[in-house]
Amino acid sequence: MAQTSGSLMSFFVGKTKATLNIIWDVYSKPTPCNLKEVFGLIVLCLAISGSTGGLLYVWMNFTLQYDPFPSLITAAVSGSTLALVLFLLHPMRCAFTIILPSLGTKQGRKILISTALTILATKCIPNMVNNVSSVVVMMKCSTQVAVEGILNSTTEIKSAVADMKEILEDIPDFTDTETIPHLQQGTNIYEMMQKLEKVSKELKADISTQQKVLETTSNVVQKVIAVAFILLLLGGSVWYLIGYLTDILLGGAIGDIVDFFGSANVKTMRKDYSYVIPMLPPRCVKELSPPEQSVLVTVGALYLTAFFMTLVEVYARRMRRKICTSFYRKREEQRVQYLLAKVLKKREGPVN
Template sequence: MKGFFRTLPDIVNSDHIDLKLNFQEMFSGNRPALARLKAQFTAMQDTVEVTAHVAQKVIAPFFILMLLGSSVSYLVRYLTDLKHDNVCQTVRLQELLRARGVEELPEAYRKRLVRTRGWRMTQRELRQCLWQGTILGFYCLVCALILGLDHLIYSVLQTLLSWAQDIPGVHTAISLHLWIAVAVIIPVAEMTKKYPYVIQLLPSDCVGHLSPPDPSVLSTTAALFLTALVMILGEVFSRRIRRKICSSFYRDREEERALYLRDKILSKMEDEGNIS
């Protein structure tokens, strides 16, 4: 686009405007510049489209690799660290505690340990859901403000246009007096005519039709936020399922984790004097 204006014919000089223009020559001189400008815009559009396709192909594998990496990291820590995600109140743990004479878990552990069955959430899971729900609510509030502002601007413009169209126009007229004479003192014809017209403050041809906000945008946004809320709640139970899958494949390691958690609970109860 740098040389676009340089290729335009020079129709104005420093002294006067040359009215003897060859418009055919001017148009033919502008065609190459317009063709180059169109080619540059086309190339720019193609570059943006290619960049978007490449970004999509790069981002999708990136998220898949993140998912695989998270799963591998969890499995490695599950097999190497007895403390990692060892907060589940399993059937095997209850059997081990009963074998040591503990029929019920202490109140503190009943609130902290996650039940492998049922829909009840622990305080830790509730805090995670509340934190993620707060972030989601913030984004929802921002989107609601933007959508509400869109509807507000449309309503205000509609009101202003209706108000401007109701303003009466300015009535004016042009009077034309024509006097024709053959000689200086011999009039041949004389005509006087008046052309009235109205100057509108806002002509109808100058105002385009305002497009109302698309209601599908609101429904789509609400559906996306509802899906995100369901995913936040589903993440809690997906963690439980992930642990169950690991325990089903590595039963010996799960036994060691249950023994470790049992010893930890018994040690805590001994410190509190609940058992001897």
């Protein structure tokens, strides 16, 4: 029974490998040989372009925050164009296919890390500005409470001064009570509050303006990076393919304030005057927002991908070479013959 199961497994594995080899052979041929291969190539190109267009729509709509309709139109046009290009142009099929292993090379890691750093900057800086704005609101609230408390504390000070006058008047030979300080009556709290409100509004307006500029810049930079990311991937693949075809040797090439207590120890005056002014009352405290979890996940995934690619860089280079070999078999034979001739010439050199 175990032998029968093993035989069936081997049969299905062999059948699957044979089918995949046939599909890859049709895809990598310069021109199809018959109508069956033409139909198979059309299906493959439509499947690749359809999945690429779907990923492009998701990226534009959910990541780059474009509207759904423009994203759908762009994805549809890009997918249709890609299907036509892949079907008609054999070199573009090769260049498009080696994009994935190109991510595992040094160039791909640079692109991933640069993208992660840019996303981190464009997403975290606006969040920092929002937190600064919240801190300004807390400072405004705390300052208002402190000013009100300080100004209202004059009641306690006036009471202390009055008690001191009563005590001093009872002291013999002390009749000059004019030296006792007089507090200004009717302090204009409303005027001070108006000035504080004006300064706070001006500061908040400045921060709001900077925040809008940063948000606009962040959106623009993110879209530019998206285009540059695609162009770099495709450009790197095309450059490698050109190097493979033209160079026979090479395969291509970021607290509390405690106020005041008065104690007049003249005669038997024992009385404390205290007034507490909280610097940051609970009603003034606002919760600061941490960075978005999606940003942290995206940046972490990009860094992990870049780290993983360093471990498989050798295999990525080999895969890129094998893809080019399967698309251009004659060119690979020329390269092998050239290298063998060079090795033989080097061995025969000292003998001659």
